Each structure stands twice: as C-alpha cells, then as structure tokens.
Amino acid sequence: MTTNKPKTNYLTDKKFPFCPGCGHGITINALNKALQELNYGPNDVVVVSDIGCSGLIDPLFATHTIHGLHGRSPALGLGVAMGLNQNKGKKVITFIGDGGATIGLQHILEAARRNVDMTLIVLNNLLYGMTGGQISGLSTQKYKEIIDFEQDIPPFDVIQLAYASGARMAVRVNAPNKIKETLKKAIETEGFTIVEAASLCPSYGMKRMNELVEVIEEENILEHERPATQIRDNQTQSLIDKSLVIQKKYDSDLKERKGILIAGSAGGGVQSAAKYLAMAGIFSGLEATMKGEYPITVGTGFSVAEVIFDQKKINYTGLDKPDYFIIVTQDGLDKVRKKLHPEAKIYIEEKLVTPELEQEFPALIKVPFSRLANRKSMALAAVTYVLNKEGILPIDALKEAVSTHRLKDIFVGVIDKVVGSLVEN
Amino acid sequence: METIEKKITLTDGSKLMIEALVQAGADTFVAYPITPSNWMYRYGKERFPQFYAAPDEITTLQWMAGMSAAGRLPVTSSAFPGIALMVESINMAFAMELPMVIIVTQRLGPSTGSATTGAQGDLSLLKGIISGGYPVPVFSPSSFEDMWELSEKAVKTAINFRTPVFLLTSKEMVMYQKAFDLNRLKPINKVERKMPEIQGEYVPYRAGENLVPDFIPLGNDEHQVRITASTHDEYANIRKNDPEALANTRRLQEKFMKRIDELTLYDLDKQEGSQKLLVTWGITADAARDAIGQMRENGDKVDLLVVKSLLPVSDEIYQIIEKYPQVVIAEENLNGQFKEILYGVKPVKNIKQVNKMGNMITPEEIIQAFV
Numbered sequence: 198m199t200t201n202k203p204k205t206n207y208l209t210d211k212k213f214p215f216c217p218g219c220g221h222g223i224t225i226n227a228l229n230k231a232l233q234e235l236n237y238g239p240n241d242v243v244v245v246s247d248i249g250c251s252g253l254i255d256p257l258f259a260t261h262t263i264h265g266l267h268g269r270s271p272a273l274g275l276g277v278a279m280g281l282n283q284n285k286g287k288k289v290i291t292f293i294g295d296g297g298a299t300i301g302l303q304h305i306l307e308a309a310r311r312n313v314d315m316t317l318i319v320l321n322n323l324l325y326g327m328t329g330g331q332i333s334g335l336s337t338q339k340y341k342e343i344i345d346f347e348q349d350i351p352p353f354d355v356i357q358l359a360y361a362s363g364a365r366m367a368v369r370v371n372a373p374n375k376i377k378e379t380l381k382k383a384i385e386t387e388g389f390t391i392v393e394a395a396s397l398c399p400s401y402g403m404k405r406m407n408e409l410v411e412v413i414e415e416e417n418i419l420e421h422e423r424p425a426t427q428i429r430d431n432q433t434q435s436l437i438d439k440s441l442v443i444q445k446k447y448d449s450d451l452k453e454r455k456g457i458l459i460a461g462s463a464g465g466g467v468q469s470a471a472k473y474l475a476m477a478g479i480f481s482g483l484e485a486t487m488k489g490e491y492p493i494t495v496g497t498g499f500s501v502a503e504v505i506f507d508q509k510k511i512n513y514t515g516l517d518k519p520d521y522f523i524i525v526t527q528d529g530l531d532k533v534r535k536k537l538h539p540e541a542k543i544y545i546e547e548k549l550v551t552p553e554l555e556q557e558f559p560a561l562i563k564v565p566f567s568r569l570a571n572r573k574s575m576a577l578a579a580v581t582y583v584l585n586k587e588g589i590l591p592i593d594a595l596k597e598a599v600s601t602h603r604l605k606d607i608f609v610g611v612i613d614k615v616v617g618s619l620v621e622n
Numbered sequence: 623m624e625t626i627e628k629k630i631t632l633t634d635g636s637k638l639m640i641e642a643l644v645q646a647g648a649d650t651f652v653a654y655p656i657t658p659s660n661w662m663y664r665y666g667k668e669r670f671p672q673f674y675a676a677p678d679e680i681t682t683l684q685w686m687a688g689m690s691a692a693g694r695l696p697v698t699s700s701a702f703p704g705i706a707l708m709v710e711s712i713n714m715a716f717a718m719e720l721p722m723v724i725i726v727t728q729r730l731g732p733s734t735g736s737a738t739t740g741a742q743g744d745l746s747l748l749k750g751i752i753s754g755g756y757p758v759p760v761f762s763p764s765s766f767e768d769m770w771e772l773s774e775k776a777v778k779t780a781i782n783f784r785t786p787v788f789l790l791t792s793k794e795m796v797m798y799q800k801a802f803d804l805n806r807l808k809p810i811n812k813v814e815r816k817m818p819e820i821q822g823e824y825v826p827y828r829a830g831e832n833l834v835p836d837f838i839p840l841g842n843d844e845h846q847v848r849i850t851a852s853t854h855d856e857y858a859n860i861r862k863n864d865p866e867a868l869a870n871t872r873r874l875q876e877k878f879m880k881r882i883d884e885l886t887l888y889d890l891d892k893q894e895g896s897q898k899l900l901v902t903w904g905i906t907a908d909a910a911r912d913a914i915g916q917m918r919e920n921g922d923k924v925d926l927l928v929v930k931s932l933l934p935v936s937d938e939i940y941q942i943i944e945k946y947p948q949v950v951i952a953e954e955n956l957n958g959q960f961k962e963i964l965y966g967v968k969p970v971k972n973i974k975q976v977n978k979m980g981n982m983i984t985p986e987e988i989i990q991a992f993v
Contacts, residue, residue, distance in 0.1 A: 243840050245688075255850065256859060261840045263691055264850040264860070265684070266714050272681045276688020279674070280650075281841045304684070307677050430649070430671040436641040437804060440631040472799070476632055479801045485632070488798040493657060493737055512911040514798055515982045 204233045207242065207260055214253045218404060220373075220396030221320050225254055227377040228290070228318070234381060243281070243289045245274035247301075250326040250398075251294035268293070268300025271317055275308045278315040282428035288316070288384060295321040298355055299334030305355065308389050309362035312426045316383045317391045319355060322398040323412070330401025335393075339412040340402070352414075359391045360419040366390040367419045371410060388425035441601055449481040449590040454507040457583075458519035458536070460529030461576050463491060463500045467529070470576035471502030473608075474584075476598035478506045481590040486514045499532035506589065521587065523579045524549065525566050544583050546575075562586075569618060574611045581615040592616060629804040635769040636661035636796045638807070639725065639789065642773035643697050644669050647781075647813035648723060650689055650696040652682050654704060657737035658793035659727045662699035670697070679704040683711030690720040691849050693815070693839030695777065699725035702744055703734060709751060712786055714851040716752055716874070719827070719835065721780035721787075723773075728792040728904075730980060739980060740793035742904050745932060745959040748788055756875050757934035759783065759885055762790040764907035764928045766802050769795070772887070772930060774810045779885065781813050783877060784834050790932065792954075794905045794982060820845060827856040827870055833877035878934050886936040889928040896923040898992060899946035903929045903960055906952050906983050913988035924992065935963060943973075950991045952976035952983050 207229045213222045232242060242260035246252045248267035255264040265273045274291030281287045298305060298319050308315065323340045325331045332346050334353045341348050360367040365388025370379045376394055383390035395413045403409040457474065461467040468489045478485035483506045492498045503516040518538060524530050524545040537543060537558060547563035555561065570578035577599070584592055592612065599608035640651075640662060651666035652674040653659065667673045672694070676682040679700055686696035700708065705726055715722060726748070730739035748760050759779050763769040769791070776787045818836035824845035829835045835856075840847050848858035853867045861867035878885060891914070902910040907928045914926045927942055943949055943964070949972055951961045958975040965973070976983055976991045 238843075240841070240843050240846060259846065261847045262849070262858075263688070263718070263840060264852060264858075265687070265718075266710055266851060269680065269684045269711065269714075272684030273688045276685035276690075277692050277840055278688070279672075279685065280689035280692025280694045280839075284841055287841045303677060304681060307681060428672065431673075433644075433669050433671065435645075436637050436665060436669055437807070440633060440637075440804065442629045442631055442804070443801075444630075472632070475799065475801070479630055479632060483801070485801045486798055487632070487800075488794075490738060511800070512908040512915075513982070513985050514794065514800070514908060515984060517984060 205237075205239055207232045207239055208257055209259045211256050213257065215250065216400050218397060218399035219250070220322060220398070221250060221254070223373045224318065224320060224376055224394045224396065225257060228380055230377050231381040231384060235384060237288060241287050243277055243287065245270050245277060245289060245291040247273070247293060247297050249294040249296050250322070251292050251297065251320040254292055268297040269304065270297065271301050271308050272304035274315055274317065275304070275311065275313060278313045279428050282313060283430075289314070290384065291315060291317045293317065293319055295319065295323060295333040295335035296325045299353070302334065302353060302355070302358070305359055305391065306362040309359040309364035309391070312363055312365055312389045312423060313428065314387050314425050315389055316380070317389070318380070319391065319393040320396045321393050321413075322396040322402055324398055324402050326398050326401060330398070337412055337414055343412065354414065356391065356393055356417050356419060360421070363421060363423065364389050364391055365421055365423055365425065367417075369393040369414060369417045371395045371413055371416050373406065388423065443476060443479040445480065445482040446597065447481040447591045447594040449478070449483050449506075451483060451506055451508060451589055454505065454509075454511070455521065455589060456516040456519045457504045457521045457523065458516060458533060459502045459504070459523045459576055459580065460533045461500050461525040462528040463495060463497050464573065465500060465526060465576050466573050467500040467502050467576040470580045471504050473577065473595060473598040474504050474580050476601070477590055477594040478504070480594040480597050483508065483590065484511045486511050488514060499528040501529060501532050521583060523576075523583050525575045525579050542587070544579065569615050570611050574607075577608060577611050578615045581612045582619070585616060585619055627805070630801055631804055632799050633766070633802050634661060634797065634799045635763070635766055635791065637665050638766055638769040639773045639791075639796070640665035640669050642770045642810060643723060643777060645810040645812065646774040646777035647815070648695045648697045648777050650674070650686075650694045651698070652676050652686050652689075652696055653698045653700065654679050654682055656701050656704050658729055658797050659699040659701060659725065661796060662725060662727065666697070666699070679707035680711055683708040683715065686722050687711065687715045687718065687720050690715070690722050691718065691840045695721055695780065697723045697725065699727060701727050701729045701737070702731055702747070705744065705747070713752055715786045716756065716758060717851040718849050719784040719874075721784055721837070723776045723780055723787050723789060725789045725791065727796050728790065738793065740905060740954065740982065741979065742792060742906065742954040743956070743959070743979070745790065745955070745963070748790065749933060749963055757878050758786060758788060759878065759931070760788040760790050760933040761887065762904045762930055762932050763795065764889075764904060764930060766800065767806055768930060770807050775887070778813055781815065782834070782884075784837055790904065792905045817842070825856050826858045827854065829873060829877070833873050833880055882934060882936050885931050885934065886938055887930040888939065889926070889930070890942060891926040893918070893923045893925060896925045897946060898922075898924040898948045899927060899943060899950070900924060900988065901927045901929065901943060901949060901951045902953060903932060904953070906954055909983050909985045909988060910952060912985035916985060917989060917992065922992070929960070932960060933963070939964070947972055948992070949973045950976060950988065952988050952991070954978055954983055
C-alpha cells in the first residue's frame with residue numbers, strides 16, 4: 198500500500214548558512230527525515246536554539262521557533278516544554294553547541310533531572326566556530342593535544358552527566374548515517390532525551406570525518422526506565438479567604454501611639470509573641486503593625502520584634518524610639534542595647550542586669566521572666582507580664598489572639614500562670 | 623445610616639501581591655529563594671496553579687520566557703543579587719516581547735549588602751536595565767491598597783503591551799504586618815487572553831496601530847510562531863541593522879510612549895493654595911503621609927505627590943512638579959535616584975532632596991526639609 202500524501206517538509210527553502218563542509222547540515226537533514234517518519238504536523242514541533250553556529254538553524258525550520266541567548270536554550274526550551282506539557286502531541290526540540298553546553302551545563306542537568314518531555318541536540322564540533330576556534334568544555338582530550346590547548350584538563354562528558362542527573366535517554370552518536378535513527382528514537386521517547394552529535398568544523402577544526410572520528414569520544418547510549426514528568430495545574434484557595442478576620446471584642450484606653458520592642462533569642466517565641474500582641478491590639482479595636490528582625494541564620498542569635506499601637510491609622514511603621522522594651526535574653530539585650538533610652542520603660546530579665554546598665558538606666562524594671570516560663574514561651578510570658586502592669590489592652594484580648602493557634606491550651610496556660618503569679622505577689 | 627462592616631485582619635504586602643497577581647490571571651510562579659522575597663516565595667507556592675523552584679535566577683527567567691512564549695503568565699520575585707543575574711535574560715524577554723511580571727524586593731546594597739535591611743536603591747538599575755536605553759514599565763506600590771491594585775495593573779500591562787513588567791517594592795513593604803480592612807480591596811477582573819483573529823498569514827512581529835504585535839503561543843495548531851531575541855524584522859528574521867529591523871527595535875520604545883497615559887499612575891493630595899510639594903514613591907510614602915499630616919495640623923499648606931509608575935516617566939509628572947516653587951523629593955537611597963531620572967545629577971535650585979540609606983526616612987526628616 199502506498200500513500201500519495203506528500204511528506205511534510207519541516208525545513209524552509211532557505212539555503213543553509215553554514216561554511217562548506219560544516220557538519221551541522223547533516224544533523225539538520227537527519228532531523229527533518231526523522232520528523233517526517235514520525236509524522237508530526239509542522240505546528241506540533243517547537244525548535245529552540247541559541248547563539249553560535251548551532252543557532253544558525255533558527256531560520257531553517259518551518260516549525261514554531263524560538264531563538265534565545267547563548268548557552269540558555271536548554272532552560273528556555275524546558276520552559277516551553279513545561280508550558281506546553283498539557284497540550285499532548287507537541288514536541289520541543291532544542292539545539293545547542295558545545296560552547297553553549299559549557300555555559301548552560303547546569304540547565305542541561307536540571308532538564309535531565311526534571312525529565313519533562315523534550316529532546317536536546319548538542320552539535321559538538323569541539324570548538325567555538327564564530328569567534329575563532331577557541332576550545333569549549335566539550336573539546337575532547339585528543340583534540341586539545343593536537344592544538345596544544347589545556348591538554349591536562351579533561352572535557353565534560355555531557356552524556357554521562359545528563360544520565361547521572363536522571364535523563365530518560367542520553368546518546369552520543371558519531372557516525373553520520375546513524376544520526377537520523379538516533380534522533381527518531383530520542384524524539385519518540387517521552388521524557389528528557391539528549392543526543393550529542395559529532396560535527397565537523399572545516400574552518401577551525403576537523404575537516405574530514407575520518408580525522409574527527411580519531412579525536413572524539415566513543416559513542417554511548419544510556420537509558421533510565423523512568424516515566425516522564427507530567428505538568429499539572431493545582432487547584433488553590435484564595436489567600437484572602439483564608440485570612441483570619443478579627444472582630445473588635447475588647448476596649449483599650451490607649452491615648453497615644455505606643456511602640457513596644459521585644460528582644461530575645463531565636464527559638465524563643467519572640468516573633469509569635471509579637472504577632473499575638475498585635476492581634477490582641479486589633480481585638481481591642483486598635484490599629485497595629487508588627488515587624489520582625491532576625492539574622493539570616495534564623496536558628497541562632499537575636500530575634501527582635503516591634504509592635505506599634507495607635508487609635509489612628511498608622512502610616513510610617515518605623516519605631517525609632519520605643520516606649521516599652523521587653524528584653525528576655527542576652528542576645529536580645531545586645532541587639533537593642535544602643536536603642537535603650539531613659540524615657541522608655543525597660544522591662545528586663547533580672548539576670549541580664551549589670552551594675553553598669555542599672556547605673557545608666559536606674560528606672561529599669563527587673564523581672565524574673567526565666568522563672569515564669571520555659572525558653573520557648575518566655576517572650577509570651579514577658580508580654581503578658583508587661584500588659585498586666587501597663588494595661589495597654591486587656592489580657593483577655595491576648596488570650597483571644599493565642600486561641601487562634603492549635604496550641605492554644607499551652608499558650609493560654611502560659612498567660613494564666615503569669616497572671617496568677619502576679620496576683621499571688 | 624448604613625454602616626459598612628469592616629473585615630480587619632493582620633496581613634502583609636507579600637500576601638496581597640501574590641493573591642492579586644493570581645486573581646488578575648498570572649498562573650505560574652518561578653523563583654530562587656532570596657531575602658526579602660521569602661514570603662512571596664511561600665505564598666507563591668501556596669497560591670499559584672504552577673510553582674517551580676528554579677536552581678538559580680538565570681534559569682528562573684529562561685523558564686519564565688519559555689512558559690510565557692507557550693502562553694502562560696509567569697511571575698518571579700527576587701532582590702538585587704538575583705535580578706543582577708537575570709539582566710541578560712530580561713533583555714531577551716523584552717526583545718522577544720513576552721509578558722511576565724518581575725517583583726523586585728529592594729534591600730540594602732551594594733552587592734550582598736544587608737539582606738534584611740530595606741532600601742530604595744534599585745530604581746537606577748531598572749532605568750538602565752535594557753541595553754540601548756529602552757523603557758520597561760516599573761510600578762511601585764506605596765501602600766497595601768497599591769500592592770493589590772498595582773499587581774493587577776502589572777499583569778494587565780504585561781499582556782496588553784507584550785512585555786516584562788517590574789513591581790518595585792522593598793523589604794519594609796513586603797515583610798511587615800499591619801491591621802488591614804480587607805473590604806478596601808477592589809474586585810479584580812481576570813485578564814482574558816483570546817487568540818487574535820488573523821486574516822491570512824500570521825506575521826509574528828507585525829504591529830497594528832497600537833504598536834503591539836498580536837500574541838499567539840508557540841505550539842498552537844493554526845499559525846507558525848517565530849520568536850527571537852536577536853535584532854529582527856517583523857517576520858522574526860534575524861537582521862543586522864536593516865531599516866526594517868531597526869524600525870522593529872525602535873517600536874520597543876514607541877509602543878510604551880504612544881500609550882504612556884495607560885502606564886501613568888500617581889496620587890496627588892492637594893490643598894487649595896499650596897506652594898509646597900512633597901514628591902515620593904514606595905516605602906517613603908508612609909513617612910510622607912505622616913509628615914504632611916503633621917504639617918497640615920500645624921497650619922502649613924503642602925501637597926503630596928506619590929508616584930506609582932516610575933518608568934517610563936510621563937510628562938504629567940513634570941507638569942505637576944513644575945507648578946510648585948518649593949519641592950522636596952524624598953527617597954531611601956544615596957543620591958536620589960528618582961530625582962536623577964527626572965532632572966539628572968545636577969542639583970535643582972527649588973528642589974530639596976531627602977535621601978538616606980540603611981534606615982527608613984522618618985516623617986521628621988521630611989518636615990525638616992521644608993523648614
């Protein structure tokens with residue numbers, strides 16, 4: 198049985214722009230034939246390319262094309278492949294040269310480990326053809342010996358690297374008559390497949406195939422039995438709908454803006470205590486802001502938080518002169534030491550107070566915070582203590598705020614214990 | 623009398639931006655983690671239909687470009703060290719004319735600087751980010767309401783102008799929490815992306831009157847799509863400096879300037895008879911609002927211009943500023959980057975600058991500048 202349907206030509210009628218004898222044309226013609234045999238529609242194929250001689254293919258394809266930056270085509274192509282993954286029957290074919298592969302090596306490894314359907318063709322002519330024949334990371338040892346360039350440094354084996362990173366298939370093909378079949382298999386295989394094809398560069402490198410075969414790495418086929426990654430859209434819920442709406446339930450007799458600075462150590466619950474304090478303010482009908490500060494290493498060192506309350510709208514959120522300091526650990530004291538000022542009320546863990554500090558700030562209020570709660574709850578205990586003394590807003594508002602947390606019983610217990618101890622005293 | 627019920631919550635700007643972007647039609651979040659974009663990343667993971675943890679910022683932008691070319695609307699968030707890595711790829715997306723939104727959370731530079739200290743120091747970078755001096759839209763929120771509304775605006779601008787769009791914000795704006803009435807958020811209409819009706823051949827970079835070419839995604843069944851970042855004619859054929867190719871490149875500026883009114887956003891808070899104008903943007907707007915509030919309480923007449931579309935600069939901004947004999951421009955950077963964009967580095971006689979680095983500008987510092 199024969200069919201009269203003419204074969205699709207995936208190539209435009211443009212003349213190949215390569216130097217006479219350049220090997221890139223062999224791979225391009227082989228790809229055209231492979232696509233014909235696989236029977237893709239021209240609008241089912243996206244050809245991705247970048248800069249360098251390999252990038253000259255861009256105008257040659259009558260498919261969808263996208264032409265980007267040197268060394269980045271595997272990442273750009275993967276973006277297209279991920280974007281199109283839910284449209285079945287589409288194929289992304291990405292080209293890169295050995296120079297581009299050197300720049301974008303990580304993009305190749307990343308595409309390999311993600312294993313989204315795409316075929317990457319590495320046209321390896323062992324050198325940079327556009328800038329004067331310089332070596333690339335894929336220039337082979339034997340070639341570098343001939344041109345006396347970095348002989349002691351081995352090349353990247355991009356096939357082994359891609360395979361080790363999880364590529365569904367990684368193939369090096371040297372014989373021109375095997376390229377079509379190799380590409381066909383790679384394109385048919387769903388997942389990330391990479392084909393490194395040796396290519397002549399008559400201008401700077403090897404001019405004849407027998408010379409090229411002498412200096413290139415051996416052919417290789419490596420395969421993982423690994424299903425291709427499928428991209429899906431997740432159903433998500435509005436962040437606004439999930440927000441906790443706080444209704445005013447309590448009253449505050451706050452007269453003017455007050456800023457509270459809580460200073461402790463990482464892991465001491467400073468940030469959550471400040472957040473509950475801010476929420477307690479909102480439960481009491483106040484405007485509130487909360488801002489945290491901690492070192493980049495979040496698990497160690499200081500943890501400082503600022504809370505501002507006002508009856509009026511708060512625009513500027515800076516707290517240049519806090520009205521209250523709540524200092525529970527040495528890390529916290531060290532961090533805020535320079536901010537302390539005599540007009541502020543300074544509540545401080547009694548063990549941290551030195552004669553020098555007391556001399557400078559005679560009115561500071563020493564409290565045994567460490568006896569009121571364990572390390573993790575000390576900041577909340579300290580906040581409770583200060584609210585109880587200062588009456589900025591009701592303790593019940595703070596209880597209401599912590600009750601929004603799944604560990605509310607523990608937090609309410611901490612608050613009750615502090616309040617109870619103050620009654621006893 | 624009817625009272626409108628308030629829906630007060632303790633929230634942050636990152637959450638509002640991410641939610642607004644998704645509601646407006648952004649569907650893919652790609653990012654490499656960096657302070658102070660931490661909460662953007664967290665909310666992005668929680669809210670976007672697709673989320674990708676990219677291995678670095680160059681990959682981030684390349685993936686976004688590929689996804690955008692395939693018809694998705696990607697967003698990322700980063701700070702200077704990441705944005706610096708993205709620069710070449712942003713140029714690529716700009717030249718390809720691919721819609722996307724890039725959030726910049728400014729922090730103290732130079733270099734790594736201080737990751738958890740706020741700043742307004744990256745506007746000059748965005749001014750010159752495209753090789754050749756082409757403008758990219760830069761919107762800068764000055765309040766929680768802006769974070770919501772400008773995020774929607776950014777998505778729509780990205781689509782309507784086929785371009786990357788920046789949302790320029792800062793550590794202090796995206797990482798503090800505040801009591802906020804959710805009823806202040808205006809409803810957002812999701813952007814509709816329809817396949818354009820093409821008569822005959824689709825020419826990928828042929829633009830009509832609005833100078834923006836019709837966008838058709840790669841991989842569509844009907845038309846061959848060609849996209850390129852190299853200098854090209856309207857068929858996406860790579861050309862050197864042919865007149866056709868240069869005309870296409872020039873269009874990359876003209877498409878913005880032709881419809882600059884659509885890109886111009888500001889708040890002008892005026893008082894009858896005021897001779898003084900305070901100009902600001904971004905985080906400093908908070909201090910500016912307090913400053914003019916205090917000045918007015920003391921009987922002083924002063925107007926406030928909060929600029930929300932920083933680039934490209936509209937003539938409207940000059941027309942406002944030039945009406946006032948006494949002007950103060952306040953921004954948290956070393957030399958006044960917005961002032962330099964408006965008037966160059968040379969001091970201007972009637973313009974006083976309030977600049978600072980390492981800490982937010984206070985309302986008092988702004989008031990002092992008027993004395």
